[in-house]
Amino acid sequence: MDAPETPERSFPEGYGILDPDVLKSLSGLELLRGWSDGSLPSAPIAHTLGFHLAEVEEGRALFVGRPHWGLYNPIGSVHGGYAATLLDSCMSCAVHSTLPAGTGYTTAEIKVNFVRAISADSGEIRAEGKLIHPGRRLATSEGRITDAQGRLLAHGTATCFVFPL
Amino acid sequence: MDAPETPERSFPEGYGILDPDVLKSLSGLELLRGWSDGSLPSAPIAHTLGFHLAEVEEGRALFVGRPHWGLYNPIGSVHGGYAATLLDSCMSCAVHSTLPAGTGYTTAEIKVNFVRAISADSGEIRAEGKLIHPGRRLATSEGRITDAQGRLLAHGTATCFVFPL
Amino acid sequence: MDAPETPERSFPEGYGILDPDVLKSLSGLELLRGWSDGSLPSAPIAHTLGFHLAEVEEGRALFVGRPHWGLYNPIGSVHGGYAATLLDSCMSCAVHSTLPAGTGYTTAEIKVNFVRAISADSGEIRAEGKLIHPGRRLATSEGRITDAQGRLLAHGTATCFVFPL
Amino acid sequence: MDAPETPERSFPEGYGILDPDVLKSLSGLELLRGWSDGSLPSAPIAHTLGFHLAEVEEGRALFVGRPHWGLYNPIGSVHGGYAATLLDSCMSCAVHSTLPAGTGYTTAEIKVNFVRAISADSGEIRAEGKLIHPGRRLATSEGRITDAQGRLLAHGTATCFVFPL
Numbered sequence: 001m002d003a004p005e006t007p008e009r010s011f012p013e014g015y016g017i018l019d020p021d022v023l024k025s026l027s028g029l030e031l032l033r034g035w036s037d038g039s040l041p042s043a044p045i046a047h048t049l050g051f052h053l054a055e056v057e058e059g060r061a062l063f064v065g066r067p068h069w070g071l072y073n074p075i076g077s078v079h080g081g082y083a084a085t086l087l088d089s090c091m092s093c094a095v096h097s098t099l100p101a102g103t104g105y106t107t108a109e110i111k112v113n114f115v116r117a118i119s120a121d122s123g124e125i126r127a128e129g130k131l132i133h134p135g136r137r138l139a140t141s142e143g144r145i146t147d148a149q150g151r152l153l154a155h156g157t158a159t160c161f162v163f164p165l
Numbered sequence: 166m167d168a169p170e171t172p173e174r175s176f177p178e179g180y181g182i183l184d185p186d187v188l189k190s191l192s193g194l195e196l197l198r199g200w201s202d203g204s205l206p207s208a209p210i211a212h213t214l215g216f217h218l219a220e221v222e223e224g225r226a227l228f229v230g231r232p233h234w235g236l237y238n239p240i241g242s243v244h245g246g247y248a249a250t251l252l253d254s255c256m257s258c259a260v261h262s263t264l265p266a267g268t269g270y271t272t273a274e275i276k277v278n279f280v281r282a283i284s285a286d287s288g289e290i291r292a293e294g295k296l297i298h299p300g301r302r303l304a305t306s307e308g309r310i311t312d313a314q315g316r317l318l319a320h321g322t323a324t325c326f327v328f329p330l
Numbered sequence: 331m332d333a334p335e336t337p338e339r340s341f342p343e344g345y346g347i348l349d350p351d352v353l354k355s356l357s358g359l360e361l362l363r364g365w366s367d368g369s370l371p372s373a374p375i376a377h378t379l380g381f382h383l384a385e386v387e388e389g390r391a392l393f394v395g396r397p398h399w400g401l402y403n404p405i406g407s408v409h410g411g412y413a414a415t416l417l418d419s420c421m422s423c424a425v426h427s428t429l430p431a432g433t434g435y436t437t438a439e440i441k442v443n444f445v446r447a448i449s450a451d452s453g454e455i456r457a458e459g460k461l462i463h464p465g466r467r468l469a470t471s472e473g474r475i476t477d478a479q480g481r482l483l484a485h486g487t488a489t490c491f492v493f494p495l
Numbered sequence: 496m497d498a499p500e501t502p503e504r505s506f507p508e509g510y511g512i513l514d515p516d517v518l519k520s521l522s523g524l525e526l527l528r529g530w531s532d533g534s535l536p537s538a539p540i541a542h543t544l545g546f547h548l549a550e551v552e553e554g555r556a557l558f559v560g561r562p563h564w565g566l567y568n569p570i571g572s573v574h575g576g577y578a579a580t581l582l583d584s585c586m587s588c589a590v591h592s593t594l595p596a597g598t599g600y601t602t603a604e605i606k607v608n609f610v611r612a613i614s615a616d617s618g619e620i621r622a623e624g625k626l627i628h629p630g631r632r633l634a635t636s637e638g639r640i641t642d643a644q645g646r647l648l649a650h651g652t653a654t655c656f657v658f659p660l
Contacts, residue, residue: 009234009285018239035239045244048213048235069174070213074200076182079210080257080272081250088245107245108633109278109654111441111606113470113489114271115463120174133445133482138603138656140443140485142472152463155470157487159443159604159654161633273468274489276441276606278635278654280628298610298647303438303491305608305650307637317628320635322652324439324489324608326468339564339615347571365569375574378543378565399504400543404513404530409540410587410602411580418575436609437575443604450504 016041024165028099032056043089051086051127053093059131061093066124078118083127083145083154087112090129091143091158098134104165105139112156116147123148129158137162181206189330193264197221208254216251216292218258224296226258231289243283248292248319252277252308255294256323259306263299269330270304277321281312288313294323302327346371354495358429362386373419381416381457383423389461391423396454408448413457413475413484417442420459421473421488428464434495435469442486446477453478459488467492511536519660523594527551538584546581546622548588554626556588561619573613578622578640578649582607585624586638586653593629599660600634607651611642618643624653632657 011017018040023031034040036053046052051065063086073079092107099105118125129143139162145154176182183205188196199205201218211217216230228251238244257272264270283290294308304327310319341347348370353361364370366383376382381395393416403409422437429435448455459473469492475484506512513535518526529535531548541547546560558581568574587602594600613620624638634657640649 011234016239017237017241020241023240041239043239043244044235044237045246049246069176070209072182072209074181074183074206074208075188076185079208079250080253080275081210081214081246084249084253084275084277085244085246088249092245106282107279109276109604110245110249111274111276111487112249113274113463113487115465115468115470117271132485133443135445137658138445140445155462155487157441157443157485161656163632274439276652278628278652280630280633280635297650298608300610302493303610305610320627320652322606322608322650326491328467341564346569347567348569350571353570371569373569373574374565374567375576379576399506400539402512402539404511404536404538405518406512406515409538409580410583410605411540411544411576414579414583414605414607415574415576418579422575436612439606439608440575440579441604441606442579444602447601 011044012047014038014042015044015047025101027101028096029056029058032061032093032097045085049082049085056093056097058097059094061090061097061129063090063127064124067118067120067122069120080114083114083118084110084112086127086145087143087154087156088158090127091141091156092160094129094131094141095139095160098131099162102165103162105160105162108159108161110156110158112154114154116151116153118153122153125153135162176209177212179203179207180209180212190266192266193261194221194223197226197258197262210250214247214250221258221262223262224259226255226262226294228255228292229289232283232285232287234285245279248279248283248310249275249277251292251310252319252321253323255292256306256308256321257325259294259296260304260325263296264327267330268327270325270327273324273326275321275323277319279319281316281318283318287318290318341374342377344368344372345374345377355431357431358426359386359388362391362423362427375415379412379415386423386427388427389424391420391427391459393420393457394454397448397450397452399450410444413444413448414440414442416457416475417473417484417486418488420457421471421486422490424459424461424471425469425490428461429492432495433492435490435492438489438491440486440488442484444484446481446483448483452483455483465492506539507542509533509537510539510542520596522596523591524551524553527556527588527592540580544577544580551588551592553592554589556585556592556624558585558622559619562613562615562617564615575609578609578613579605579607581622581640582638582649582651583653585622586636586651587655589624589626589636590634590655593626594657597660598657600655600657603654603656605651605653607649609649611646611648613648617648620648
């Protein structure tokens with residue numbers, strides 16, 4: 001067998017990866033507002049899974065999505081990975097929104113509780129992340145996902161490591 | 166604006182949702198072997214994200230995948246949700262593989278540590294889940310993701326709630 | 331060496347273990363109020379570590395404590411196990427406070443973030459637990475510990491399994 | 496009421512807090528061996544709760560303890576905080592054992608699953624921590640507690656932040 005090749009790089013319009021120099025030059029809030037208003041390319045995974053950053057302010061980020069059939073597990077509900085992805089996004093961005101230009105972060109860990117099954121009937125779901133602790137090196141945040149009726153579907157916490165770029 | 170409609174149900178060939186009667190009639194290991202050998206429809210999300218169940222035995226499940234550009238975040242690496250999805254899959258299936266016919270489960274929570282960035286250059290990655298505690302009502306498991314060079318990328322634990330169908 | 335013996339059972343006045351029949355006959359809130367007002371024996375570990383249940387209502391429990399030198403690790407701060415114990419207490423009791431008589435629970439897992447060191451100078455610290463999701467079988471809660479100045483010291487979440495006694 | 500005073504500092508023989516200069520001058524393994532062989536003062540909380548560091552090597556630490564009545568909750572089993580404290584200890588020390596002199600760490604978070612009740616009848620229990628990922632800034636570890644019969648009682652993971660002193 002030939003060595004497997006790296007998959008070819010291509011993105012749908014409006015989605016992509018930021019230039020590292022742009023990343024360095026903007027504060028977290030400036031970046032997130034760029035994703036939210038479409039002036040910067042959004043996350044390719046957001047296209048694949050079907051969600052987008054709807055609102056952002058310092059210490060808070062809200063993603064919305066509409067679960068589709070391509071997210072199901074074979075047991076008949078949306079795979080838990082969808083909720084985990086949305087929570088990872090909103091909790092990480094809640095931290096990111098507080099960082100000045102020249103500061104990066106990485107999400108060290110997330111913890112997710114699944115409290116209600118998600119399905120294509122859940123309607124538009126909202127994943128809201130909020131900063132808990134704005135540490136100089138370690139910051140923490142929490143997130144909750146609710147369905148179109150406001151019922152809690154999943155919740156979680158995250159720990160991010162913050163560092164100079 | 167009109168009320169948004171539930172997305173139409175359709176799946177790629179070989180992917181889909183199992184009939185609840187089939188689900189009830191098979192043990193966890195029988196089901197998982199059916200997904201692994203292709204005799205039962207696989208998880209639609211596995212098609213969307215690009216991974217599959219490669220090996221399964223009682224108390225252990227191995228998924229393999231090859232990260233593609235559609236999984237990226239805009240910061241330049243694969244979104245943490247991809248690792249979370251693979252870990253959720255392998256840890257839940259490690260528990261599922263131990264359940265007799267007529268027994269269901271739901272994943273109550275997962276905890277994921279991200280220890281190295283995943284990229285399209287990671288090559289084929291492996292997510293292996295193993296049972297820790299086979300409780301009558303609550304079962305726990307752990308999982309690890311490694312890249313093609315065997316380096317650890319992420320690890321986690323899961324708690325599943327087990328119940329009669 | 332002789333086989334080690336089971337330690338002799340004895341408790342300080344006001345502390346002890348409840349009769350299982352009493353446990354069964356009271357609702358969670360009745361029990362917790364009994365611990366809070368001193369009409370029922372409090373947790374022996376609360377005496378050992380130095381904390382008590384100060385307030386309780388449906389879906390919320392507040393413990394207060396004053397860290398002493400017997401809680402230190404050798405590195406010069408209070409051991410993280412103290413915060414974990416207080417969070418386990420307040421988060422579990424937040425769930426317990428919602429359960430009717432004849433219903434038991436067990437804490438399946440806790441997750442704790444330590445955000446500031448605790449010391450004997452922290453003064454009176456408060457650990458407040460709040461219900462997140464009141465599931466029929468699985469309930470979740472969160473907790474936060476603050477020092478005498480209101481600064482966040484630690485926070486966490488818990489998953490409890492609820493069952494008929 | 497007068498303002499409550501800071502509790503007076505005093506420790507049982509063989510227990511105490513290390514001089515910061517000593518802390519800086521020793522590697523993690525040297526420190527832990529000093530606690531294990533009694534040449535350095537042990538953690539005051541280890542006296543209060545009744546456990547000690549029995550074995551240590553690079554990437555692994557084993558604590559043993561014997562649960563006593565002072566660790567009970569009023570529901571009739573040892574409080575989960577005891578297992579959390581032992582896991583915090585063994586998981587943190589597994590990381591600490593890998594650090595060179597002049598390097599400190601703090602435990603950012605722990606996650607604990609309680610899988611069997613602990614009681615005074617559990618006999619001598621063992622809490623073994625093992626390094627998972629030795630990161631330059633973030634290191635992770637796991638731990639398991641077993642009773643005298645080798646049955647699993649609790650397990651967990653930890654994330655530590657490593658920094659120059």
